[in-house]
Amino acid sequence: DAKTTQPNSMESNEEEPVHLPCNHSTISGTDYIHWYRQLPSQGPEYVIHGLTSNVNNRMASLAIAEDRKSSTLILHRATLRDAAVYYCILRPDYKLSFGAGTTVTVRA
Amino acid sequence: EAGVAQSPRYKIIEKRQSVAFWCNPISGHATLYWYQQILGQGPKLLIQFQNNGVVDDSQLPKDRFSAERLKGVDSTLKIQPAKLEDSAVYLCASSLGGGGSTDTQYFGPGTRLTVL
Numbered sequence: 001d002a003k004t005t006q007p008n009s010m011e012s013n014e015e016e017p018v019h020l021p022c023n024h025s026t027i028s029g030t031d032y033i034h035w036y037r038q039l040p041s042q043g044p045e046y047v048i049h050g051l052t053s054n055v056n057n058r059m060a061s062l063a064i065a066e067d068r069k070s071s072t073l074i075l076h077r078a079t080l081r082d083a084a085v086y087y088c089i090l091r092p093d094y095k096l097s098f099g100a101g102t103t104v105t106v107r108a
Numbered sequence: 109e110a111g112v113a114q115s116p117r118y119k120i121i122e123k124r125q126s127v128a129f130w131c132n133p134i135s136g137h138a139t140l141y142w143y144q145q146i147l148g149q150g151p152k153l154l155i156q157f158q159n160n161g162v163v164d165d166s167q168l169p170k171d172r173f174s175a176e177r178l179k180g181v182d183s184t185l186k187i188q189p190a191k192l193e194d195s196a197v198y199l200c201a202s203s204l205g206g207g208g209s210t211d212t213q214y215f216g217p218g219t220r221l222t223v224l
Contacts, residue, residue, distance in 0.1 A: 032209045043112075043199050043215025044151065087150060091209045094139075094163070098150025 022088035133202030
């Protein structure tokens with residue numbers, strides 16, 4: 001499986017944007033970039049995914065570098081409820097291969 | 109829409125005992141997954157079903173773990189006998205389609221297993 005690299009942790013203030021980086025230099029042309037997050041004591045939940053173009057949904061935005069070797073998940077206004085572990089996953093097929101993710105802490 | 113249901117939420121057993129977990133996926137979802145999440149790590153896929161057939165069980169320790177999905181709906185994951193290293197959260201997920209690269213997986217709350 002192609003590997004992703006994420007920072008172990010990030011801190012943010014409430015109502016400020018959060019930019020979560022993900023490096024995936026060995027990405028192949030058919031790999032989708034997926035983001036899931038896991039709130040404390042819950043199962044993971046889908047956030048967003050993309051292939052080549054930037055994507056927006058009600059939860060977040062996904063900015064994908066032109067060479068696709070990196071991407072950034074953007075939470076536009078962090079709330080306390082956004083405190084979670086965020087996983088960046090390359091997905092060529094049905095498998096979701098989770099790494100350790102980035103633990104996001106939001107300060108009130 | 110109801111989410112993925114799992115029970116029990118917590119289970120404590122002695123090593124060498126048996127345990128079973130139950131999962132009810134979202135109605136109409138063809139694909140069902142079981143994951144194991146050890147503390148501090150991301151979830152790891154144990155087995156994937158499409159309807160009532162196994163698609164991938166390559167990471168399932170088959171000497172002690174078994175899973176079934178009767179009638180293509182509910183599923184049960186069993187551990188017999190349990191070892192200390194089986195202490196983890198067991199997550200069930202389901203997805204609507206055939207489990208392709210854009211098929212969103214919806215996760216249940218998990219069952220936290222402690223083996224003493």
